[in-house]
Amino acid sequence: VVWSMLGNRQFCSYKMTTKTQNFCRNEYNLTGLCNRSSCPLANSQYATVREEKGRCYLYMKTIERAAFPRRLWERVLLSKNYEKALEEIDENLIYWPRFIRHKCKQRFTKITQYLIRIRKLTLKRQRKLVPLRRKIERRENRREEKALIAAQLDNAIEKELLERLKQDTYGDIYNFPIHAFDKALQQQDAESESESDAEREEEDDDEDVDKREFVEAEDSELSDFEDMDKLETSSEEEQEEEEEVEKKVSHSKSKGKTPLKGPARRKRPYIEIEYEEETEPSTKTKAA
Amino acid sequence: GGGPVPGGGPDPSAPERVCFPPTFSVSEIKNKQRRHFMFLRWKQQQRKEKLALKKKRRKEREALGDKAPPKAVPKTIENQRVYDETTVDPNDEEVAFDEATDEFAPYFNRQTVPKILITTSDRPRGRTVRFCEQLATVIPNSHVYYRRGLALKRIIPQCIARDFTDLIVINEDRKIPNGLVLSHLPDGPTAHFRMSSVRLRKEIKRKGKEPTEHVPEVILNNFTTRLGHSIGRMFAALFPHDPQFIGRQVATFHNQRDYIFFRFHRYIFKSEKKVGIQELGPRFTLKLRSLQKGTFDSKFGEYEWIHKRREMDTSRRKFHL
Secondary structure, three states: OHHHHHHOOOOOOOEEEOOOOEEEOOOOOOOOEOOOOOOOOOOOOEEEEEEEOOEEEEEEEOHHHOOOHHHOEEEEEOOOOHHHHHHHHHHHOOOOOHHHHHHHHHHHHHHHHHHHHHHHHHHOOOOOOOOOOHHHHHHHHHHHHHHHHHHOHHHHHHHHHHHHHHOOOOOOOOOOHHHHHHHHHHHHHHHHHHOOHHHHHHHHHHHHHHHHHHHHHHHHHHHHHHHHHHHHHHHHHHHHOOHHHHHHHHHHHHHOOOOOOHHHHHHHHHHHHHHHHOOHHHHHHHHO | OOOOOOOOOOOOOOOOOOOOOOOOOHHHOOOHHHHHHHHHHHHHHHHHHHHHHHHHHHHHHHHHHHHOOOOOOOOOOOOOOOOOOOEOOOOOHHHHHHHHHOOOHHHHOOOOOOOEEEEEOOOOOHHHHHHHHHHHHHOOOEEEOOOOOOOHHHHHHHHHHOOOOEEEEEEEEOOEEEEEEEEEOOOOOEEEEEEEEEEOHHHOOOOOOOOOOOOOEEEEEOOOEHHHHHHHHHHHOOOOOOOOOOOOEEEEEEEEOOEEEEEEEEEEEEEOOEEEEEEOOOEEEEEEEEEEOOOOOOOOOOEEEEOOHHHHOOOOOOOOO
16 A cells, blocks of 8 residues: 555655666665665565664564554664674574565675775775865965066076185186186286376386287287187097087087187187188188 | 036047046046046056156256165065064074084985985876976986885885985875975974976976986075075985086075975086076975974874964965975
């Protein structure tokens, strides 16, 4: 009677329908499906296995207690031992329909399996999910961008490197004699200025007029010779290396990667081309 | 209401001095076109006044010559930063003593050589794996091991037994690395960072090459407070003490407003006043979340510093590193 009312015709509040199946949300339901044989409301003799806090209980409903809703479901604690619990189910549900007995044992098996799994997982490390907060994430991203702009990283790094160069942390690797030379020059200038200026000026004028031409010629020759010397040594080094290495070196020079001496650098690419022609004495005269 | 509303429609020949009646405000005009036009006129006037003021001030400055008051320095967040009382003074003896006796002392006394283990969280995705590899090329003497479900607490004693000095764990979320745990191994402090803006080598716009095996130099910028100092030492302890200047590589940890930017460059000195840098290597930014005294232990560890959002993020001018 109950089933013909609730079952498939009228409304049952525990019934949930999906496209393929009907489910029963009743907590005492044995299989979870909405069937004539698994509906706890429609069957007057019914049994289920449920677990509470890790312990399994067998719930039974008989027709004699149908009038007392409070005492309707009888509860039996099952033992922790799997086989013993199965025997207990059997002896409690003796003379009950096969279907209910079978399904009870199946359900009990499933429950014990997932309880074991829970216990195993809690021993392993568990991934803690920390919720992100959108506002805070956005705020931090914005602040990071602004900090990046304020940092001016390239400038800061370059400054730091130049300072380290000044403080001689690199030692003798980079020979920039100009640096020390300039300093020495400045010192000399300072000393010369501190002495009598007026006399110096007059003398300088006279001497400079003469000296200038003299000095320039010397300088040019000297500079040429010096440069030639430098270039000769460097060219020797170059020639010792293989052609490929030369090409690499020329490549990298064009990109400006290797540290080079200042004055030599300007002349180098120019003379490299001449050396490829492999006419050494002629280049000397050309350069001079 | 107010006085007569001047102008009707856009006037190409706007008068030089616009006299608005005293109770007039541009926002009260109902007509949008006219309102817009009046607003533009008002803006132009404001700009002219501002320019005139600037010129006047400049003239005054020149007129005064040497006696002019010094130029006002614009306020920046770094200028306005709330003074932190734990700022380290370079001559502080207490700090020097602390540093001589803390966990990094053996490193700074050149007794230990850094050996780094880099690993990830479970099941790293491709990006994280590549990032780990690149990080391993940047940090000399580092090894990448994959964590196949091993507990950190168990691998730490193994690492100590195999003489590793530091452990880096890169945490991953949704296929991108987003966290870094840096732990100094024999009992050292553990720092937990939030990592963002990770750029792998191929994503950096450059036409350069790979980093070589040379030991890079280290630059640590702006680590001013006590906390910042200890973090800076942690980073310094990752790299061997003697950089090979032939390699011309430099790893930079730059702290700005509590964000630590990591960059890896190759430099070349073009002259003694100019240096060129080229970026190679991955880049990322870190933000410190917590500093723990012992090795990694989330439950029972003794935290030296945790970022508490409610207390520490209240002021925009207050930074902790």
